[in-house]
Amino acid sequence: MSQGINPRDLAKDRLTTTDAEGRRLHVYAQSVTGFYRNRRSLVQAVLVLVFLALPWWKINGQQAILLDVIHRRFTLFGIQFWAHDAPMLAFVAGAAVLSIAFITALFGRVWCGWACPQTVFIDGIFLRIERLIEGDAVKRRAFDARPLDIDKALLKAAKWSLFTLVALVISHSFLGYFVGVERLAEIVRRPPAENIGLFAVMAGITGLLLFDFGWFREQFCTVVCPYGRFQSLLLDSHSLVIAYDAKRPDCVDCFRCVQVCPTGIDIRRGVQLECIACTACIDACDDVMTRLRLPPRLIKYASEESIQGRKTKFLRARTVVYFGLLVMIVTALTAVVGSRRDLELFVARAAGAPYQEIAAAGTDGAGTKIVNRFRSEVTNRTFRPVVVTFTQGQEVVAGANIVLATQKLELAAGETRTVDLFVEFPKAELSEGKRKFQLTVTSDSELTKNTEEVMLVGPYR
Numbered sequence: 466m467s468q469g470i471n472p473r474d475l476a477k478d479r480l481t482t483t484d485a486e487g488r489r490l491h492v493y494a495q496s497v498t499g500f501y502r503n504r505r506s507l508v509q510a511v512l513v514l515v516f517l518a519l520p521w522w523k524i525n526g527q528q529a530i531l532l533d534v535i536h537r538r539f540t541l542f543g544i545q546f547w548a549h550d551a552p553m554l555a556f557v558a559g560a561a562v563l564s565i566a567f568i569t570a571l572f573g574r575v576w577c578g579w580a581c582p583q584t585v586f587i588d589g590i591f592l593r594i595e596r597l598i599e600g601d602a603v604k605r606r607a608f609d610a611r612p613l614d615i616d617k618a619l620l621k622a623a624k625w626s627l628f629t630l631v632a633l634v635i636s637h638s639f640l641g642y643f644v645g646v647e648r649l650a651e652i653v654r655r656p657p658a659e660n661i662g663l664f665a666v667m668a669g670i671t672g673l674l675l676f677d678f679g680w681f682r683e684q685f686c687t688v689v690c691p692y693g694r695f696q697s698l699l700l701d702s703h704s705l706v707i708a709y710d711a712k713r714p715d716c717v718d719c720f721r722c723v724q725v726c727p728t729g730i731d732i733r734r735g736v737q738l739e740c741i742a743c744t745a746c747i748d749a750c751d752d753v754m755t756r757l758r759l760p761p762r763l764i765k766y767a768s769e770e771s772i773q774g775r776k777t778k779f780l781r782a783r784t785v786v787y788f789g790l791l792v793m794i795v796t797a798l799t800a801v802v803g804s805r806r807d808l809e810l811f812v813a814r815a816a817g818a819p820y821q822e823i824a825a826a827g828t829d830g831a832g833t834k835i836v837n838r839f840r841s842e843v844t845n846r847t848f849r850p851v852v853v854t855f856t857q858g859q860e861v862v863a864g865a866n867i868v869l870a871t872q873k874l875e876l877a878a879g880e881t882r883t884v885d886l887f888v889e890f891p892k893a894e895l896s897e898g899k900r901k902f903q904l905t906v907t908s909d910s911e912l913t914k915n916t917e918e919v920m921l922v923g924p925y926r
Contacts, residue, residue, distance in 0.1 A: 469493045469606050472723035472731075480687055480739065481729045491609070492683055492729040493602040494592075499748025508579055509589035516582075517634075520641040527848060532643050538848060538879060544802055545848055547879045553805075556798035563794060567787040569699040571779060572766075573706040577692065578742035583677070583685055588727065588743070590631055591678045598624045602724070628679045629671070636670040683728045686741055693738045700736075702769040703778050707742050709733045710772055715759050722746035722764060732764055808853070809844040810906045810915040815885060819922045822892070833892040835923040841884050843906055845876035851908040852876075855886060858903025858916045865890040865902065888921065895923045 470490045475481045482490050522529040524543035531540040537548035546554055565576060578584060598620055599605045611617065641649045644663065657664040677685055686693065700706070709716075709732050716733065723731050725746060728739040732746045744766075751761040768777040815838040825832030845851050853874040855867050868887040876882055888902055902921050907914040 468610075470729045472720045472729075475723065475729070475731055477734075481731075482683060482687065489684065490729070492727060493606045494727045494729075494745070495602040495724045496596065497725045497745050497748045497752070499751055501744035502748050505579060505744065506589070509585045512580060512585050513589060517638050520638065520646045528645055530642055531645055533645065534643060540848070545807075545846060547846060550846075553798065553801055556794055556801065559794045560791065560798060563787060563791040566699055567784065567791055569696060570701070570704055570783050570787055573700060573704050574692075574696055574740065574742040575705075577686070578744060581741075583690070584741060584743065586631075586635065586674075587678050587682055591628060594627050594631070595624060598627075625675075625679065628675055632671045632674040632678070635674055636667050639670060640667055683739075687728055687739045693741075696738075701781075701783055703781055705766050705768055705777070706736050707732060707740060707744065707746065707764065708736070708767040708769070708772055709764050710762075710767070712772070713760075713763055715754065715757075715763050717753070717757065719753055721749040721753050725749045736769075805846070806913070806915045807845075807847045808851070808906055808908055808913045808915045809842075809846060810904070810917045811842040812839050812904055812917040812919050813841075814838070814919070815840045820924075822924065823889075834889055835892050835895065835921070837888045837890075837919075837921055837923075839886055839888065839904075839919060841886055841904070841906075841917075842881060843874065843876065843884065844881040845879060845908075847913070848878045850875065850877050851910070851913070853906050853908055856905050856907065858905045858918070862890050862894055862902055862921070864894065867904070888919075890921065892923060895921070 468490060470481055470492055476483075476485075479485075482492060484490055519529055520531075524540075527540050527543065527545065529540070529542055531538070533539065539546040539550075539554065541557065568575060595605065599608050608617065608620075637649065637653070640663070644652070652660045652663055709722075711733070720731075722733070723729070723746075725748075726732070727743060727745065728741060730737050730739045732740065747762070747764050747766070750764040754761045754763055771777045817838070819837070821836040821838075823834045823836060825834070841855075843853055845853075853876055854872065855869060855874075857865060857867070866889045868889055869884060874882060874884060886904075888904075890902075900921050901918055903916050903918050905914055905916040
């Protein structure tokens, strides 16, 4: 185990968590209590519960969030998507990206400190287990530095056993978002050899979680995650960040803010890439200021403008553009989803002669019928099989008859079928000016239907 960082001797020309040779210096962040710590603990508990419970929540009989990549079907809060609905999923992804950009422009890296899974699971679960078994930061540093003995081996084994248990719960819950909780429950009860592929995926995810949450930790935020590098493009002088008020001469160089920082930085050096806005330094500094009977918030949520005594502007070009784009993409998504039907119908005139005329035998032509041929495409966008029937719509053409090879069409979940059909109607209807025909498809549940209007053609006079 390498040595930890020295809060009083942080490097200025490299990451504070690496030495001059590039070797890792471990961070032993001390625990802290206070206004923000209490609220972050509550937020973390809620987010963990939501993560674990969300796959079990049903909306209209479907899992609230299901990303079944294998079968190319997706469900987002009651809205069902298939692979051919990729443009709508692009809207969802775009809305998520713009939301993060908008929030970052206003409140800095609040996502990283409050809602990122990396922070929530490490700070909310893994570090709590580590403190429970190995003690506070001072004890953990000394514990890691001492030679390996039976007591150390047993404590390390206990810690990593609990880490593994938590990682297994997380990985199984994560897998439930992709295979469905019913399928997951079935897999768990069966021998691994019967689902070797999914078992390997689960084992791989568990291993990655143990590596990241148990050991790699802050290195992911400072070395791997690209968001910290993007923040320089999203922030400006009016964005709220964790800031040190250098104009106040109250700092006593206690280095408490460095000791509690999970990424090992000194916030007094200004906004830094490694800062994840976790607010630990605010609570630590407020505690010191209170004991010294000095005003709190020497470190606080603030913008560069407010630190300089100027007014922070929340309504500015950057935020207006982000919000405008977000409204546009959400509006477009709402319009697309609102116009989408569970049973899609597309009808086009078939190739060849536009119509056929069938004269009634032994008459003066009064019983002559016209036949139009159409090619229809029906798509079942639900996740259940349906039986579809074709009927006339509300505007009925007297004497018209729909002729198909089969009266009922069976469609599997997500299936698209192309059907040739004929519309037979009396020639006399054309003289009445009835040239429009409504073709309606209805599922066996009678709760899903769609109507398409087509033009009837024939020998007009």
